[in-house]
Amino acid sequence: MACFIVPAVEAVAVTAAFVAAKKHEQKITAPAHERGEIGEKDVKITWSKRLSWLMALLWGGVLLLAFEHFWHGEVVPFPPFLTAMASPEDTAEMLHEMATVGVSMAVTVTAFWGVMCAIAQAKVKKIKASVAKEN
Amino acid sequence: MTLLITIIAAIIASVCWYSNEKRDEYKLGVLSLIYWGASLMWFIDFVFEYAELKTEYFSQSFSDILNDSLLGVTVVAIGLAAWLVYLFIKDPKGVFNRKLLKK
Numbered sequence: 001m002a003c004f005i006v007p008a009v010e011a012v013a014v015t016a017a018f019v020a021a022k023k024h025e026q027k028i029t030a031p032a033h034e035r036g037e038i039g040e041k042d043v044k045i046t047w048s049k050r051l052s053w054l055m056a057l058l059w060g061g062v063l064l065l066a067f068e069h070f071w072h073g074e075v076v077p078f079p080p081f082l083t084a085m086a087s088p089e090d091t092a093e094m095l096h097e098m099a100t101v102g103v104s105m106a107v108t109v110t111a112f113w114g115v116m117c118a119i120a121q122a123k124v125k126k127i128k129a130s131v132a133k134e135n
Numbered sequence: 136m137t138l139l140i141t142i143i144a145a146i147i148a149s150v151c152w153y154s155n156e157k158r159d160e161y162k163l164g165v166l167s168l169i170y171w172g173a174s175l176m177w178f179i180d181f182v183f184e185y186a187e188l189k190t191e192y193f194s195q196s197f198s199d200i201l202n203d204s205l206l207g208v209t210v211v212a213i214g215l216a217a218w219l220v221y222l223f224i225k226d227p228k229g230v231f232n233r234k235l236l237k238k
Contacts, residue, residue, distance in 0.1 A: 007176065053168060060169025061176040063217055064210045068137065068177075071206050101183050105176045112175055 001074055001084045001094040004065035006102030007109060011058035018051040045120050054113045061109060136200055138177040140207030144214065145170035160227050166218040173210065 025046050069075040074083055084094035148167035152158050185192050195203075226232065 003180065004176070053164075056165050056168035057172035057175070059172070060165075060214065060217070061172030064141070064169070064173035064214060065176050067210060067213055068206060071209070101180060104183070105179045108179050109172060109175050112171070 001090075001097045002069070002082050003097050003102040003105060004062050004069065006098055007058050007065075007106045008062045010106045010110070011055065011062055014051055014054050014058060018048055018055055021046070021051055022048040045117070045124055050113075050117050050120075053116060054110070057109050057113055058106075061105070136203035137207040137210060138174065138181055140204065141170055141174045141177060141210060141214075144211045145174050162218065162222050162225060162227065165221055166214070169214045169217060170211075173214070 025048055066075060075081060076083060080086070082094065084090040145167060148163065148170050152163040152167050155161065155163060158164060181192075223231070
């Protein structure tokens with residue numbers, strides 16, 4: 001009915017966090033970049049990079065699911081935009097679906113992203129160890 | 136069928152990302168994440184529907200399967216279109232910059 005709204009809200013929050021992280025990282029790394037102090041041993045996955053993965057997962061899923069809801073006539077291009085808003089019974093059912101299916105979707109995508117980050121972090125650790133061994 | 140088609144698209148996009156040296160230039164990671172995000176969300180939808188309908192979920196009519204397949208193909212096309220828009224906005228190869236500077 002409108003389960004994609006929960007991941008959409010998360011996507012908005014993650015986008016805001018991504019913008020903040022990017023600004024913060026630029027402020028920190030810009031002087032080091034100017035001095036040419038960033039080398040191979042400084043390889044790391046920044047928070048903006050990690051958040052960009054979560055953003056792609058969430059926005060991609062939300063876009064395609066929103067189209068699926070449009071296909072099934074659950075989303076319409078005129079107010080109230082969600083056909084489930086037409087009656088109180090349908091609205092209650094929609095809110096229940098958002099609380100169950102929607103929240104599960106958001107949690108699953110975030111957990112998948114967490115595993116992705118953990119694997120990437122382990123890979124970086126391995127690369128750093130091999131670089132340190134070579135030096 | 137929509138879930139199945141999206142998972143296949145996600146696997147193909149991931150293989151393209153892994154095997155292509157120009158993965159960053161073409162932003163192939165974003166394409167695969169778009170499909171994986173949608174696949175995960177539809178998988179959750181499937182779990183909830185299966186919990187409600189049990190084996191009845193798999194005994195769909197031919198018209199339902201056809202409709203779902205058509206939706207799956209359309210969704211893959213929309214994913215590709217979204218990726219293309221992202222690629223043109225980011226323009227990692229600077230194609231648009233060069234074109235504009237020429238004029």
